[in-house]
Amino acid sequence: xSTSGREPIDDERTPEGRGSQQPHAxxxxxxxxxxxxxxxxxxxxxxxxxxxxVLSSRIRLARNLVGFSFVNRATQSQLSxxxxxxxxxxxxxxxxxxxxxxxxxxxxxVDRLLLFERNLISRPFVEATHxxxxxxxxxxxxxxxxxxxxxxxxxxxxxxxxLRPLAERMFALDSALDRGLEFAFHPRFGYLxxxxxxxxxxxxVSAMLHLPALHMLEELEKVQRAAKDLHLAVRGFHGEGTDAxxxxxxxxxxxxxxxxxxxxxxxxxxxxxxxxxxxxxAARRALCERDxxxxxxxxxxxxxxxxxCRLLALDEAIKFLxxxxxxxxxxxxxDIPLGLVNRLLLEVQPAHxxxxxxxxxxxxxxxxxxxxxLIRAALR
Amino acid sequence: MERTCxxxxxxxxxxETVVHSxxxxxxxxxxxxxxxxGYILPSATGPALIxxxxxxxxxxxxxxxxxxxxxxxxxxxxxxxxxxxGCPLCYxxxxxxxxxxxxxxxxxxxxxxxxxxxxxxxxxxxxxxRNRLARELRxxxxxxxxxxAAKLRDRLHAIGGSPSDAFxxxxxxxxxxxxxxxxx
Ligand SMILES: [Zn+2]
Ligand SMILES: [Zn+2]
Numbered sequence: 001x002s003t004s005g006r007e008p009i010d011d012e013r014t015p016e017g018r019g020s021q022q023p024h025a026x027x028x029x030x031x032x033x034x035x036x037x038x039x040x041x042x043x044x045x046x047x048x049x050x051x052x053x054v055l056s057s058r059i060r061l062a063r064n065l066v067g068f069s070f071v072n073r074a075t076q077s078q079l080s081x082x083x084x085x086x087x088x089x090x091x092x093x094x095x096x097x098x099x100x101x102x103x104x105x106x107x108x109x110v111d112r113l114l115l116f117e118r119n120l121i122s123r124p125f126v127e128a129t130h131x132x133x134x135x136x137x138x139x140x141x142x143x144x145x146x147x148x149x150x151x152x153x154x155x156x157x158x159x160x161x162x163l164r165p166l167a168e169r170m171f172a173l174d175s176a177l178d179r180g181l182e183f184a185f186h187p188r189f190g191y192l193x194x195x196x197x198x199x200x201x202x203x204x205v206s207a208m209l210h211l212p213a214l215h216m217l218e219e220l221e222k223v224q225r226a227a228k229d230l231h232l233a234v235r236g237f238h239g240e241g242t243d244a245x246x247x248x249x250x251x252x253x254x255x256x257x258x259x260x261x262x263x264x265x266x267x268x269x270x271x272x273x274x275x276x277x278x279x280x281x282a283a284r285r286a287l288c289e290r291d292x293x294x295x296x297x298x299x300x301x302x303x304x305x306x307x308x309c310r311l312l313a314l315d316e317a318i319k320f321l322x323x324x325x326x327x328x329x330x331x332x333x334x335d336i337p338l339g340l341v342n343r344l345l346l347e348v349q350p351a352h353x354x355x356x357x358x359x360x361x362x363x364x365x366x367x368x369x370x371x372x373x374l375i376r377a378a379l380r
Numbered sequence: 381m382e383r384t385c386x387x388x389x390x391x392x393x394x395x396e397t398v399v400h401s402x403x404x405x406x407x408x409x410x411x412x413x414x415x416x417x418g419y420i421l422p423s424a425t426g427p428a429l430i431x432x433x434x435x436x437x438x439x440x441x442x443x444x445x446x447x448x449x450x451x452x453x454x455x456x457x458x459x460x461x462x463x464x465x466g467c468p469l470c471y472x473x474x475x476x477x478x479x480x481x482x483x484x485x486x487x488x489x490x491x492x493x494x495x496x497x498x499x500x501x502x503x504x505x506x507x508x509x510r511n512r513l514a515r516e517l518r519x520x521x522x523x524x525x526x527x528x529a530a531k532l533r534d535r536l537h538a539i540g541g542s543p544s545d546a547f548x549x550x551x552x553x554x555x556x557x558x559x560x561x562x563x564x
């Protein structure tokens with residue numbers, strides 16, 4: 001493999017050492033317009049399975065290499081060695097059509113944050129300082145983080161409820177990597193991970209649910225209890241605390257030992273996610289039947305604010321976009337595609353706004369103005 | 381019985397016992413893993429003369445607390461404090477303590493079911509075989525077929541299992557199920 005393709009981001013940049021007064025074009029603009037469409041962000045909801053209530057599906061696998069300490073215990077040179085080994089390995093599956101390696105250690109904070117906002121890397125991966133990198137497929141549906149908590153974190157994303165096809169592609173990627181790397185494995189504990197609670201399959205299956213009607217009917221606590229009974233972890237939009245839930249609700253498995261990957265994926269696809277989707281759809285029907293005018297008022301009031309406002313905070317943007325999304329999914333709003341709302345939910349985030357400006361992260365007021373402008377232009 | 385590598389099913393060519401503060405730790409590695417870990421093997425055939433990494437390990441072991449992982453120096457106290465294990469071999473070194481932690485976190489499950497790396501196919505087969513023998517041993521004892529039980533016990537020993545496995549957990553049978561296909 002040629003080394004020239006490995007570090008697409010210009011290397012003279014030190015991790016934190018950029019003067020903020022010095023404007024620069026985000027190197028990740030190089031990802032170009034492939035961002036967005038391939039992931040289905042811009043597609044409508046009707047052809048995406050459960051797109052009305054499920055924003056996205058995700059599968060993650062944790063893997064570690066034999067002969068190295070785990071990331072928390074490894075030296076800098078061991079970590080660099082792990083990076084080089086993985087980069088020398090042929091990535092299969094979704095990476096066949098093209099892969100971009102990003103040297104995260106040498107990447108500007110705004111670009112690291114951009115990758116996080118696009119769900120391609122994790123929050124701890126943004127903030128760490130040790131040698132680490134991420135491989136991103138050109139269609140942005142797959143990423144491999146090297147030296148996150150585990151040596152490898154493979155991740156795949158798809159819009160709506162599409163866990164089975166994701167799993168199939170994930171297993172192909174895992175097998176391809178297994179040909180070039182030796183993964184740490186124990187006959188009783190399965191794949192070995194830095195955190196002992198992830199051993200076994202090392203899999204995390206999750207779905208980002210959109211549950212605005214359940215929120216309006218104040219049923220989210222019930223949903224949370226149901227999730228707990230099913231041994232699921234529950235998180236908010238970007239994995240933050242459950243108090244910041246809003247209308248978005250991510251459910252994922254906690255058990256990784258004693259059940260096969262396929263078993264878990266089947267349970268999520270056939271029983272767990274459909275159950276939450278059914279709750280939400282029932283709540284939407286109830287809202288429509290009980291008081292359609294009041295539902296319409298909430299939906300169109302939100303749309304009105306988004307079309308008229310001049311300053312918009314992030315939490316407000318997500319709240320109102322969520323209501324508009326509900327209106328679109330119910331057919332109350334017909335002139336806005338669901339995919340546009342999905343895309344805006346990504347683009348209103350700070351690093352996306354910075355990228356659109358072609359510069360650094362802004363201050364709060366700049367961001368609020370830029371966010372309002374972006375949404376007004378998109379929903380005109 | 382031939383000792384296998386700590387990291388893979390290949391026969392071990394490096395056998396070392398490191399003694400520190402009265403705690404004995406054994407290291408068994410195949411040629412490839414020995415080399416990876418910095419051991420220098422003089423020739424493919426001669427006795428393994430070990431210099432380099434091992435000396436470093438012994439020296440740094442002097443600063444290590446008793447009962448640390450021989451490979452990375454992590455102790456169970458560190459694992460409890462940080463919630464993180466130091467290296468793959470910690471799972472061998474602290475097998476019992478970690479087994480208890482894992483089983484609590486995993487709703488009682490204690491045996492992996494699912495995919496496995498191609499290189500571990502042997503390990504998985506042997507684990508399955510051990511569990512089958514252990515189950516048969518349990519049955520033989522419960523039916524008071526002691527002669528058969530003795531034979532099963534010997535076979536279990538021969539493949540590195542222990543008769544106590546047979547009575548350790550009632551759901552040991554689960555280990556014989558290796559689902560989800562191999563990594564190939
Ligand atoms: Zn070996
Ligand atoms: Zn260790």
